[in-house]
Amino acid sequence: MVEYKNTLLMPKTAFPMRGNLPNNEPKMQEKWDQMDINALQLARTKDRPHFVLHDGPPFANGEIHLGHALNKILKDMINRHRSMTGYHVPYVPGWDTHGLPIEQALTNKGVKRKEMSVADFRELCEKYANEQIELQKAQFRRLGVRGDWDNPYITLKPEVEARQIEVFGKMAEKGYIYKGLKPVYWSPSSESALAEAEIEYQDKQSPSIYVSFKVKDGKDVVPADAKFIIWTTTPWTLPANLGISVHPEFFYAVVQVNDNKFIVAKDLVETVAQALEWETYEVVEEILGEKLDRVVAAHPFYDRDSLVMLGEHVTTDAGTGCVHTAPGHGEDDYQVGKQYGLPILSPVDNRGVFTSEAPGFEGVFYDNANKLITEKLEELGALEKLTFFTHSYPHDWRTKKPVIYRATPQWFASIDAFRDELLTAVDDTTFTPAWGKTRLYNMIRDRGDWVISRQRVWGVPIPIFYAENEEPIITPETIAHVSQLFREHGSNIWFKREAEELLPEGFTHEGSPNGKFTKENDIMDVWFDSGSTHQGVLVERGMKYPADLYLEGSDQYRGWFNSSLITSVAINDVAPYKGLLSHGFTLDDKGRKMSKSLGNTIAPVKVMNQMGADILRLWAASVDYTADVRVSDALFKQVSEVYRKIRNTFRFLHGNVSDFNEATDRVAFEDLREMDQYMYMRLQDVLKAVHAAYERYDFAAVYHTVNNFVAVELSSFYLDIAKDVVYIEGYDHAARRAMQTVMYDTLLTLVKVLTPIIPHTTDELWAVMDMEEVSVQLTDFPEPVEHVVFTELRAKWENVIALRDEVLKALEEARNAKIIGKSLEAKVTIYANAEVSQILESVDFAQLSIVSQLVVAGTKKDAPADALTLEKMAVVVTKAEGEKCERCWSISETVGQNDKHPQLCTRCATVVETYYADVE
Secondary structure (H helix, E strand, O other), X not given: OOOHXXXXXXXXXXXXXXXXXXXXXXXXXXXXXXXXXXXXXXXXXXXXOEOOEEOOOOEOOOOOOHHHHHHHHHHHHHHHHHXXXXXXXXXXXXXXXXXXXXXXXXXXOOOOHHHOOHHHHHHHHHHHHHHHHHHHHHHHHHOOOOOOOOOOEEOOOXXXXXXXXXXXXXXXXXXXXXXXXXXXXEEOOOOEEEOHHHEEEEEEEEEEEEEEEEEEEOOOOOOOOEEEEEEEOOHHHHHHOOEEEEXXXXXXXXXXXXXXXXXXXXXXHHHHHHHOOOOOOEEEEEEEHHHHOOOEEEOOOOOOEEEEEEOOOOOOOOOOOOEEEOOOOXXXXXXXXXXXXXXXXXXXXXXXXXXXXXXXXXXXXXXHHHHHHHHHHHXXXXXXXXXXXXXEEEEEOOOOOEOEEEEEEEEEEOOHHHHHHHHHHHHOOEEEOOHHHHHHHHHHHHOOOEEOEEXXXXXXXXXXXXXXXXXXXXXXXXXXXXXXXXXXXXXXXXXXXXXXXXXXXXXXXXXXXXXXXXXXXXXXXXXHHHHOHHHHHHHOOOOOOOEEEEEEEHHHHOOHHHHHHHHXXXXXXXXXXXXXXXXXXXXXXOOOEOOOOOOOOOOHHHHHHXXXXXXXXXXXXXXXXXXXXXXXXXXXXXXXXXXXXXXXHXXXXXXXXXXXXXXXXXXXXXXXXXXHHHHHXXXXXXXXXXXXXXXXXXXXXXXXXXXXXXXXXXXXXXXXXXXXXXXXXXXXXXXXXHHHHHHHHHHHHHHHHOOOOOHHHHHHHHHOOOOOOOOHHHOOOOOOOOOOOXXXXXXXXXXXXXXXXXXXXXXXXXXXXXXXXXXXXXXXXXXXXXXXXXXXXXXXXHHHHOOOEEEEEEOHHHOOOOOEEOOOOEEEEEEOOOEEOOOOOOEEOOOOOOOOOOOOOHHHHHHHHHHOOOOO
């Protein structure tokens, strides 16, 4: 008896249905390491134009989280795409390694910093940072991120530190670095100044108080018995009060309330009256703000003056229009105090504790002093009202504790000195998403000078010496010498040697007649470290500068994007990047920020161990990363279903071209059947769309375009129909080779365009495709082609597919009515107009619909009463006439007509006799 199933050309492939990614991906990565895939792709593209994505360094502390994974995957997809589309793409991953978290981590492990030298403690910090780098590196590599992992850049490396010193020196030479006593964000919990980028906002309960200041010298402008009322939410700053600011253009009312006369802004009288519960009051006088200039009030509890000053910063949004002014504790206060020649009083030490400059509160922590100060005010009759409210308040992003504004001597980088050049550089940058430009532009336009000094030990020292007369020394000679010392020995040498040993040999200075020098003990803000890497990495390694792209989370507009721009424009008059791309944060399925305390984090390592890195990568490609991204286990399961569909499509395509020799069996486009030409055209459409989407970094468009093509046009249409040809016909039948040609091109195109996204899977497939290159990563994307018949093909086949959809609807109805089971059991009779009938008869519509028989019988009006009436046709579905062919399973009246093969239809009998004459 003949085994007809042995005459079918069933798919043959070594590409398994199950990916088993958690086990197989590490093996694939070992293979990449052995062949040094990164070096191979760089060698292959060495003569091409360079594309450089400069890596924003993650901080070397703790395991990577989902935000890290999203960031690194996005970078990797861009780099892989560029290296397959005409560019040379060197990618150097990096790490940020200095700063407070590492100091804290060691303290938490029991290291007693005060019991060892600074140099010894810094060596422990370096050791810890390097351990964290190795931990994170292994996890980034497990994601499948390709780069120079054996030679990453690290901000604690001598060559990077040396370049940072050069950046500082060039900025100093241009006059952009200065020392000043100004209020800055100060973290008592860190005992250090903070930059704006190190501030985050959290809710905090604060006292809200109204305080009256008696007039001491009314200058014949205000009544001698009047009192100014100020409003503040920081009572602890009142010991530093030196003045009251009023707006020169506002009118101020003298309000009689019982026996008191109070001065507040005229526009706020009603609001203040309500807040202070004045039952009856009367405005007895109005005074223009500018006339109040230099009126003198008395401090409410110290024997000193509080000068009334004019300030444009005063508003009527809240408060009283009379603003408590402490030049040592506020930016606006500082500016107006400077204009009026007031001293900078800041009676709070590094730990946030009051000093002897605040009599009565010495030794008290500033926050605890709020209660004592309000009690003192009440005792003296100056407290008009006390309430409490919760508001958004700046906190130290590392310790999560509140910060204060405090005047301390700090080193600053001037922004005002070259703000216009910075804004021009922002204008010259390309942004994705486009709103990033406005965000960065406004931040640069509005930001104050950058406080770059930190009172810590784990960081790059500020390379400044002091003469005996305390004059700071920053010269090209000293900078060059320190930079070279750091390059040879690392920055720890600053803490191991005395100042004289760190200066150039024979160095003299008129301010040190005895040849004695001291050195600065502060370190640089860590944002200066990472913000200088355009020199420490790009210039140091001879890479393209400016880089083509920086890509980080949206919080980096105030962080790395900002500090990198400032340092680069300061020394080279150009942004360090041509383009900026930002992504949002990862949130849980309820839209909450992921955090360990909420227990809603999803560890990338866990996802990779359970599902595989390619699932994580496919997820990254599927989301609109420019906004915040919601993540859940359910979403990963959805993505894994899409992955399964893509993988099965790869497997089906490969299995059906196993006997196809591209060199000898390819069918020219002109000789393809119309359906094959149409699918070839759709493949070109997909290729064009994918090219454009990758170019604009729109990976979600790549994902959805490919997914739709695979699920709808391939799986549900072309590949479903293809079985009737590639399984059934003889191996070299023209129709079979035509379909194999399209399948082969589709497989090759899909495997290449998906390589930036799921490289483990595409390389696994490539290994069984018997290709010349050892990895698909060492190939280029195909270019889309055009044929003159595409326009005509598109118009006709959009109609064909719409008609097929109507037939499929009729088949579904018949299946539900139990008229048929599988579609091959059906005979379809169609009633349609001449135009539709012509289309139906111009193609093999029975094959397209996967039915055994299809007849066009007349127009819609000829249709019998039981016909299903659809938009373009009426359809009758009945059981097909004849017997089931044991080979192709179609029902045909020709079954039994061949004496030798009575179980087969004529078509199958012919194939068997032609190709399998010896099959028994």
